Amino acid sequence: MKSLAIIGSQWGDEGKGKITDLLSQKCDVVVRFQGGNNAGHTIIVEDRKIVLHLIPSGILHDHCVSVVGHGVVFDPEAFKTELEDVLSNGIEVNSNKLRISGNASVITMYNKIIDAQREAKGPVKIGTTGKGIGPAYEDKISRKGIKLKDLLDKDVLISKLKGSLSEKEHLLEHLYKVEYPSVEEEASRLFELGQMIKPFICDTFSFLDHAVKEGKKILFEGAQGILLDIDYGSYPFVTSSSTSYGGIFTGAGMPSGKVDEVLGITKAYTTRVGEGPFPTELFSEVGEFIQKKGGEFGATTGRKRRCGWLDLPLLKYAVKCSSLTSIALTKVDVLSGMDELKVCKSYRYNGEEIDCAYPGIDLSKVEPIFTDVAPFNDDFKGELSDNLNAYIEMIEKELGIPVSILAFGPERSEIKFRKEFF
Numbered sequence: 079m080k081s082l083a084i085i086g087s088q089w090g091d092e093g094k095g096k097i098t099d100l101l102s103q104k105c106d107v108v109v110r111f112q113g114g115n116n117a118g119h120t121i122i123v124e125d126r127k128i129v130l131h132l133i134p135s136g137i138l139h140d141h142c143v144s145v146v147g148h149g150v151v152f153d154p155e156a157f158k159t160e161l162e163d164v165l166s167n168g169i170e171v172n173s174n175k176l177r178i179s180g181n182a183s184v185i186t187m188y189n190k191i192i193d194a195q196r197e198a199k200g201p202v203k204i205g206t207t208g209k210g211i212g213p214a215y216e217d218k219i220s221r222k223g224i225k226l227k228d229l230l231d232k233d234v235l236i237s238k239l240k241g242s243l244s245e246k247e248h249l250l251e252h253l254y255k256v257e258y259p260s261v262e263e264e265a266s267r268l269f270e271l272g273q274m275i276k277p278f279i280c281d282t283f284s285f286l287d288h289a290v291k292e293g294k295k296i297l298f299e300g301a302q303g304i305l306l307d308i309d310y311g312s313y314p315f316v317t318s319s320s321t322s323y324g325g326i327f328t329g330a331g332m333p334s335g336k337v338d339e340v341l342g343i344t345k346a347y348t349t350r351v352g353e354g355p356f357p358t359e360l361f362s363e364v365g366e367f368i369q370k371k372g373g374e375f376g377a378t379t380g381r382k383r384r385c386g387w388l389d390l391p392l393l394k395y396a397v398k399c400s401s402l403t404s405i406a407l408t409k410v411d412v413l414s415g416m417d418e419l420k421v422c423k424s425y426r427y428n429g430e431e432i433d434c435a436y437p438g439i440d441l442s443k444v445e446p447i448f449t450d451v452a453p454f455n456d457d458f459k460g461e462l463s464d465n466l467n468a469y470i471e472m473i474e475k476e477l478g479i480p481v482s483i484l485a486f487g488p489e490r491s492e493i494k495f496r497k498e499f500f
């Protein structure tokens with residue numbers, strides 16, 4: 079196998095970071111293709127905790143090239159902070175190891191202010207991470223965006239910022255009534271940051287093309303999850319990028335036209351941060367128990383994650399949306415020792431029973447139909463119990479793909495590979 083995509087198959091926070099870190103040790107190139115610093119991967123390196131938001135996990139390994147593709151929205155200031163953190167942890171970063179597309183879209187200060195104002199004052203609260211992600215993608219799609227390469231030429235930057243601000247200033251002044259930097263101030267700030275980023279900027283598309291031709295092993299590191307995808311997700315409570323498999327082709331480019339395998343990272347239960355419908359959400363003590371035992375707090379915002387039972391109609395849908403070839407089942411230990419265990423196998427929706435979601439389904443109107451499954455109580459020191467094996471087999475049968483990785487803790491020894499990757 080030469081290429082692998084790691085995709086979150088639920089609402090993000092499935093534990094992609096640890097598995098990406100382990101698999102990136104075996105590959106030559108790690109690529110981010112969508113999202114921005116709304117993501118958060120916590121990685122422990124020799125007892126030190128490093129949280130990566132924007133820089134691909136490959137940065138931790140000297141043999142690996144980390145690529146930020148053009149589909150990413152890039153906050154130069156957040157990058158500076160993260161780079162300083164990585165460097166202060168003794169990790170080497172240079173322009174061979176880190177390559178950032180000059181065509182990536184920049185998150186401006188205006189984008190960040192609008193994100194915060196909309197969340198505070200707008201008619202629909204999405205519960206965003208407040209990083210300016212949505213407004214930056216809006217600028218890109220409306221053809222008013224600033225590209226990273228624009229940061230290198232102050233005149234171009236000023237002219238593009240003027241174009242980008244022309245409609246926004248009405249919003250900022252009259253609707254939100256907030257202060258915002260002038261074009262000159264924003265241009266100076268971004269230009270200065272651009273000088274720091276300049277060594278890393280390159281044509282990542284051609285770099286990947288060469289890497290494929292040279293037979294390099296490539297890992298695509300997805301951020302968020304399929305249910306947050308702008309097209310496939312629970313719209314409007316989604317992020318603004320293509321978080322699923324298709325995002326790779328538009329957000330990075332894959333010259334061979336396909337990725338060999340797609341691994342869907344799947345928590346053994348379901349969590350969600352931010353607003354939006356969540357069919358299997360638990361409002362009981364059981365939900366609180368899972369939240370506490372699972373340490374379910376967002377890595378980027380520190381918010382408590384909402385918790386619920388495993389939702390198979392959503393997972394079956396995720397398998398289809400992202401052509402998943404197998405799943406990694408994570409945080410299985412959190413469910414161990416519980417008195418009861420349920421999974422949702424189908425929904426009642428518009429008077430019918432359906433077993434798979436689809437784009438545009440109104441998740442606030444589905445009624446989950448739960449099935450009791452035999453609880454398991456494993457310490458994961460030896461063989462898996464019959465009940466846990468039955469839980470895994472049930473998931474494999476329902477989804478039609480294997481569980482290729484089982485994770486029952488954050489340590490390397492607690493992540494069992496049931497199949498060889500790379």
Ligand code: IMP
Nearest residue numbers: 090116117205206207211316317351352
């Ligand atoms: P945004 O990406 O900041 O615009 O937020 C849009 C929605 O996506 C909100 O519900 C966020 O909570 C959610 N979201 C964004 N990034 C992540 C992530 O990395 N993990 C989980 N949820 C996320």
